[in-house]
Amino acid sequence: MMRYFRRQKKLIISGIAALLIAALAWLSFGPQSGDIVLMDPNQDSSASSSASGKHVTVGVAGLSSATQQVWAAVSKIARNRYGITVSIKNFTDYNQPNQALQNGDIDLNAYQHYAFLNAWNKANHADLVGIGTTVIAPIRLYSRQYSSVQDIPRGSTIAVPNDATNESRALLTLQHAGLISVKLPKNGLATVASIIDNPKKLTIKEVPPDQTPRVLESVAGSVINDDFAASSNTPLSLAIATEPVDASSHQWLNIIAARKKDAHNDLFAKVVECYQSDEIATVIRRAYGGRTLPAFGEYLKRLEDQHAE
Numbered sequence: 001m002m003r004y005f006r007r008q009k010k011l012i013i014s015g016i017a018a019l020l021i022a023a024l025a026w027l028s029f030g031p032q033s034g035d036i037v038l039m040d041p042n043q044d045s046s047a048s049s050s051a052s053g054k055h056v057t058v059g060v061a062g063l064s065s066a067t068q069q070v071w072a073a074v075s076k077i078a079r080n081r082y083g084i085t086v087s088i089k090n091f092t093d094y095n096q097p098n099q100a101l102q103n104g105d106i107d108l109n110a111y112q113h114y115a116f117l118n119a120w121n122k123a124n125h126a127d128l129v130g131i132g133t134t135v136i137a138p139i140r141l142y143s144r145q146y147s148s149v150q151d152i153p154r155g156s157t158i159a160v161p162n163d164a165t166n167e168s169r170a171l172l173t174l175q176h177a178g179l180i181s182v183k184l185p186k187n188g189l190a191t192v193a194s195i196i197d198n199p200k201k202l203t204i205k206e207v208p209p210d211q212t213p214r215v216l217e218s219v220a221g222s223v224i225n226d227d228f229a230a231s232s233n234t235p236l237s238l239a240i241a242t243e244p245v246d247a248s249s250h251q252w253l254n255i256i257a258a259r260k261k262d263a264h265n266d267l268f269a270k271v272v273e274c275y276q277s278d279e280i281a282t283v284i285r286r287a288y289g290g291r292t293l294p295a296f297g298e299y300l301k302r303l304e305d306q307h308a309e
Contacts, residue, residue: 102259139226140243159215159221161207236289
């Protein structure tokens with residue numbers, strides 16, 4: 001009987017020791033103070049920064065694994081450098097982060113480029129502003145049949161997304177690749193009707209953006225934006241032309257947006273500074289696998305210089 005109790009005592013002690021080890025492991029390797037804080041989009045976070053003085057809530061849309069990695073790194077830097085807690089609120093609809101920002105439900109958002117923000121402001125009589133650039137996701141011409149644009153034969157079909165902004169970007173990418181020439185209309189967005197020279201007599205097939213990867217097998221090439229290329233696992237190695245990053249690309253730079261009255265908010269400027277760091281540039285390249293590129297400071301200048309050569 002005594003042997004039984006001694007054995008039970010050893011088991012209990014072993015169990016307690018295991019729990020202590022697990023707890024220590026969690027403290028050492030579990031969620032750290034710099035890790036990303038995800039918030040329910042329905043959770044009230046209004047005036048979060050003013051309430052604590054060191055808490056900033058950032059709205060995003062369609063949070064991907066790569067974006068989560070980037071913001072986890074930003075959050076860690078902000079915590080370590082300035083004692084700022086960065087929380088992320090994920091929305092499923094692309095209009096929601098701007099509406100939430102306008103209403104004061106979040107402090108900043110980071111999911112859109114200048115062109116989208118400008119269009120949203122105009123449609124909603126708002127005055128949200130960009131306070132810092134983040135990334136650019138160039139659209140690319142992909143082909144399974146040809147390894148260069150020069151190999152595309154006369155009379156071939158090229159698919160492009162049929163939404164206004166991405167179709168314009170696609171056509172300008174084809175122009176940069178030397179396949180067509182376009183004349184931009186007054187609104188600055190090219191359409192098939194804007195094509196003024198088409199030496200290879202290419203057929204430009206307009207398809208829904210989410211269909212551009214799916215038609216790749218049946219066309220000479222398809223211009224696919226980064227989101228759909230990534231979600232469809234279209235290999236980057238199939239890209240034979242890339243949208244140039246130059247002065248005209250400014251409208252496609254993704255941004256951190258704020259309310260106009262907060263354009264010079266020191267706390268928010270610190271979050272932008274943490275994002276626009278060498279550490280985050282490295283995380284962006286690794287997380288996105290080269291599809292999405294850092295677009296701030298020297299990194300943006302290098303991209304522009306590469307395409308100017």
